[in-house]
Amino acid sequence: MNIARSHVLISIDAGTIMAGARGVQAELVEEIKKKGLSGEVAVLETGNLGVTGMGVVLVVYPEGFYYGNVTKEDIPEFVEEQLLKGRLVKRLLLTQAPKRFIIRREKMGLTKEQPRIVLKNCGFINPESIEEYIAAGGYEAASKALTAMTPEEVIGEVKRSALAGRGGAAFPTAAKWEFARKAPGEEKFIICNADEGEPGTFKDRLILEGDPHKLLEGMLIAGYAVGASKGFIYIRGEYALSIERTEKAIADARSYGLLGNTIFDKPFGFDIEVMKGAGAYVCGEETALIESLEGHRGHPRNKPPYPVVSGLWGKPTVVNNVETLANIAEIVRNGANWFKQYGTPKCAGTKVYTILGHVATPGLIETEMGTTLRDIIYDYGGGIGDGKQFKGALVGGAAGAFLGPDMLDVQMDFVNLKEYAAALGSGAILVMNQDTSMVDMLKSVLHFFKHESCGHCAPCRLGTARLVEIVDRIADSEAKADDVDRLLAIASVMKDTSFCPLGQSLYLPVSSCLKYFREEIAGS
Amino acid sequence: MDREAIVKGFEPQLHNILYILHELQDNNPRHFVAKEDIEACADYLKVPYSYVHGVATFYTMFSLTPRGRHIIRLCDSPPCHLMGSTTVLDYLRQKLGIDVGETTPDGAFTLELASCLGICGVAPAIMINDEMFGKLTPDRVDGILEERRKGV
Amino acid sequence: MIKATINKVEIEVPEGTTILDAARKANFAIPTLCRHPDLTPGGSCGVCVVEVEGFPALRRACMTQLEKGWVVSTNTARVRNARREIVDLILSDHDADCLTCIKNGRCELQDVARVVGIKDVTNQGKNHKKAIDRSRVALVRDPNKCILCGRCITVCSDIQTVNALTLDGRGFDTSVSTVLNQGMGNSACVNCGQCTVFCPVGALYENSQTDEVWKALNDPDKHVVVQEAPAIRAQLGEEFGMEPGTIVSGKLHAALRRMRFDAVFDTNFTADLTIIEEGTEVVDAIKTGRSLPIITSCSPGWIKFMETFYPHLRGHISTAKSPQQMFGVLAKTYYPEVKGIPAEKIVSVSVMPCTAKKFEAQRPEMWSSGFQDVDYVLTTRELARMMREAGLDLKDMPDEPADDPLGEYTGAATIFGATGGVMEAALRSAYFLVTGRELENVNILPVRGMTGVKEAEVPVDGLTLKVAVAHGLGNARKLLDKISSQLAETGKSEYHFVEIMACPGGCVGGGGQPWGSTMAQRARRGEALYEEDASLPKRRSHENASVAVLYEKFLKTPNSEKAHHLLHTHYNARSKVDGKVVKED
Secondary structure, eight states: OOOOSEEEEEEOSHHHHHTTHHHHHHHHHHHHHHTTOTTTEEEEEESOOSOOSSSSOEEEETTTEEEOSOOGGGHHHHIIIIIIIOOOOTTTBOOHHHHHHHHHHHHTTTSSSSOOSTTSSTTTSOTTOHHHHHHTTTTHHHHHHHHHOOHHHHHHHHHHHTOBOTTTTOOBHHHHHHHHHHSSOSOOEEEEEEOOOSTTOOHHHHHHHHOHHHHHHHHHHHHHHHTOOEEEEEEOTTOHHHHHHHHHHHHHHHHTTSSBSOBTTBSOOBEEEEEEOOSOGGGGSHHHHHHHHHTSOOOOOOSSSOTTTSOGGGSOEEEEEHHHHHHHHHHHHHOHHHHHTSBOSSSBSEEEEEEEESBSSOEEEEEETTOBHHIIIIIISOSBGGGOOEEEEEESSTTSEEEOGGGTTSBOSHHHHHHTTOOOTTOEEEEEETTOOHHHHHHHHHHHHHHHOOSOSHHHHHHHHHHHHHHHHHHTTOOOTTHHHHHHHHHHHHHHHOSSHHHHHTHHHHHHHHHHHHHHHHTO | OOHHHHHTTSOSOGGGHHHHHHHHHHTSTTOSOOHHHHHHHHHHHTOOHHHHHHHHHHSTTOOSSOOOSEEEEEEOSHHHHHTTHHHHHHHHHHHHTOOTTOBOTTSSEEEEEESOOSOGGGOSOEEETTEEEOSOOHHHHHHHHHHHHHHO | OEEEEETTEEEEEOTTOBHHHHHHHTTOOOOOSSOOTTSOOOOOSOTTEEEETTOSSOEETTTOBOOTTOEEESSOHHHHHHHHHHHHHHHHTSOOOGGGSTTTTSOHHHHHHHHHTOOSOOOOOOOOOOOOBOOSSSEEEOTTTOOOOOHHHHIIIIISOOOOOEEESOGGGOEEEOGGGOOGGGSSOOOOOHHHHHOSSTTEEEOOOHHHHHHHHTOTTOEEEEEEOTTHHHHGGGGGTOOTTOOOHHHHHHHHHHTTOSEEOOHHHHHHHHHHHHHHHHHHHHHHTOOSOEEOOOOHHHHHHHHHHOGGGGGGBOOBOOHHHHHHHHHTTHHHHHHTOOGGGEEEEEEESOSHHHHHHTSTTOOTTSSOSOOEEEEHHHHHHHHHHTTOOGGGOOOOOOOSSSOOOOHHHHGGGSTTHHHHHHHHHHHHHHHSSOOSOOOOGGGOSSOSEEEEEEEETTEEEEEEEEESHHHHHHHHHHHHHHHHHHSOOSOSEEEEESSTTGGGGOTTSOTTOOHHHHHHHHHHHHHHHHHSSOOSGGGOHHHHHHIIIIIOSTTOHHHHHHHBOOOOEEOTTTOOEEOOO
């Protein structure tokens, strides 16, 4: 980095590009040049700054001022006032929303309240610069693992950290690695599941766009631990920028010798390839993803055998979520005990959430396991907007659970929510205010499942179709006497007999919706 | 469009099939996988034509029928639904005079439904070709459509 | 061996046994729908679910291997409820016009609905209404009956490697289709009809010609002759409750006569004739140094497969027509001449184990008599339906011989119906044609049986004939790839003579055979043909006296000009996309 008096970080991600960030960036650079500030002010690209829906977002360091909804037309004023004269441009300053971010930044490293493990670099470094990643301590963990630890020691450290899969199923990561390591076979694979399709979830996209090397480093360590020499990142086809940035990161890592035939002069090679999906939610299921990666229709496979024994091309394969792998480098670098200071005794670490819907400030946050829904909505999300009341939340995406007001103070982690017959899932929190029709929400969830059912098994293919017809009848006030019961009956048989988790998981939103809002639904 | 050159940009391995289909479709002015594309892909990968058909029809990003210059993919997953995607959909239908899955007679727009586009922070959202648009209102939709129409 | 408990009964089974098989062993039947014993289970229907202690969801018995100490329940309320709901859901998108369905009474979905106790269909909703695919002359596909079990696609792609069928779309709108949804008639489909044999419901079946045949039989101006393929006699009995492999040649002749066919002949006659023509061709080829191997041509599914996927081998295919088509020509040339009946009055019907024969009969090359040589082709299934309609039970029929002059046959002709049979029959006569002596032991065992690709070496004087036999097009592909690469590399193949049959097991496993034929049944039928062969007084084609008369009176010599004109054909190259003939440059 240049030694500059001032740094302007501009968030370049799918959301801000949409709002015109590229144009603003060009204008900004031009204007700075015009004003003769080129040597003093550096403009840096970065990933998501933790704010969504606020247009083009800029942060000025060292002050830490957040600007939002910035347009090209605002730039001359911004440069003149903020950068030249050091005066705030108040009309563009983000007041309410970024307050929480400024507070969090200030607390960073001082208290354990605001941990940033997964998103540590997001919004701080230029995701397209491997140098910046390395300057921020990147690839130290990989170096430590490959040069000072045996694969067993790496697995042991991850095991002690009690890291559980962040894709939704919460399977212990180290156990997966250990199975694959012990499985017979020379050739093994690491697959990163970046087919993020759970509605309301875009954390993986922001990690890929904001800090792709973090993921590569995690995969490299995983490859070393498992004894795999090849990794694939399966990214959904809609995530154009994620694919672009990840491919660039891979190319850079190769040129730095961090991927390739020998790494850190060790007789260990590892390389990564990006695969692009083409629109199929079911491919988020690990065996369907493997089928798709091999070039087939994305139909799930029967389990057992599990992928750790027979996965990609029949070889032992570990499939880990982006967020899971993004935890690895920090665990290896700082140790399991450091990691376990975050979270709850049963569920260590942090969780990245996307807060959406009827909240004042929707966005992405990382917080400790065990944070209550109330804190997430009212503290981070700025509460329900427009003076409305909280009615319910859909937690964990379409395959997640509806939660009512009595769940606001329940500690959210994988283990605890299970006891309430709910699930943390992908970490999407869709908040609904008092005006929301729950029939309409349930209808939307069921339509989603029907659209995304792969069609392989009868219970899911036909069950989703009939459920949609029933909920449509209810929404149109044409319900038959037993329609509400039929919803539950079909969903529960689907839970019991669907071929894969997609069809099985539909029971959760249906049953939880009926648990909290049965009267409203039956009364429609 | 030289199909042979497109497919040869990839190793002739089955796991590249989605890449190849994406590339063939992106290079087709009508944004679809044509019979010749299926043949080129199948011949190159040495798989049956029916196999390519089966794969192409599984994934929603591919179409076997010609589409408009601009493909509008409207997200109707729960977050967008909650924030009013139905209003946007109704407006698009009325404004374009077509239903979901159809193309305007002038060949400019095709309207499709998509599952979550991953930009839920700005729901309701649509994607037009590779570009995303969020926080949609009828006014904003008007502007976007107008720009597109002028663009090509 | 592992020990486990099923419904409180302790059982011990070998490791790797599925819950389904283990339960059957303990006399607990678990209903299945998508599963077929000859195909890898796909688990699509979910009807076979059972409860296994310790698992949150039910498990599919067909594809779950039992493990040590498992406690399995196959008939709890939860299991029964789940099965009923699944079948109910399947019926909610099934065109259940059972009374008029071709599969009525033989439908696996009907059986399952009865077993799981469906009383009425609770789930009512949108039904897919799609056009019935009649684009193929041999086969009909009714997507509204399809339950997406996937058997047809598995057999078409994995066993036959034709890959005409594929899944189209996703979710509720998934269907079985062909490339670009152009219909089977515009696909690589070779008409083998294995999909119809494996289909559990009435979604795939032969394009029936029973009405046309009834009409001809009732027309006093027509003289209707019938031929029955060698394989028919080994399994028509199954349609009437007889054991697989019961030989019914005599009863079949009697039944056909009672259906008012004017003359009841036997395709076996022209099978013997085929051996003479084809055997002569092979012997000539070896003598004249024509590029070998010569490959058999009697299986029309194989012929279209060759034209589509291996057109470069056309020069290696015997030009001899299949027995059906040789018969067709003679029925409209030789027979009218002998009997003094005008050829235009003759209606020629064949009964075949095969759906591809319907396509073969309609090929433009098959008009050598001046008419369409074979007018109507009935499958075994269609004949059985006609017999039931006519009130005839095969079991009650007496044994009767076929009519002259196209009725006599030898054991060599009978074994045409089993894989390896044509090869064995040809070798019996080729030996004689080359050496002038009879082969001492006519049983050539290495070419018999259900092994996918079989090879044998037969010493004939100074020469050792190397032969190969493949049945099922997937097996054929393996052999043909080997031959193709040998020819490409050295210009020569190690084989002199090759037999290929499109269907697994040969014609006894044909696509026109009774629904639900398993590999075990096919094997049994094949064995029965060898039993008939062994029981016959004449077992070499060149011993057929009627064939000798035919040559003497009509054809003169094997491969004569007249024989060539009437009994031989040529082949095309076809597109792999739509199966249409590709014009030669």
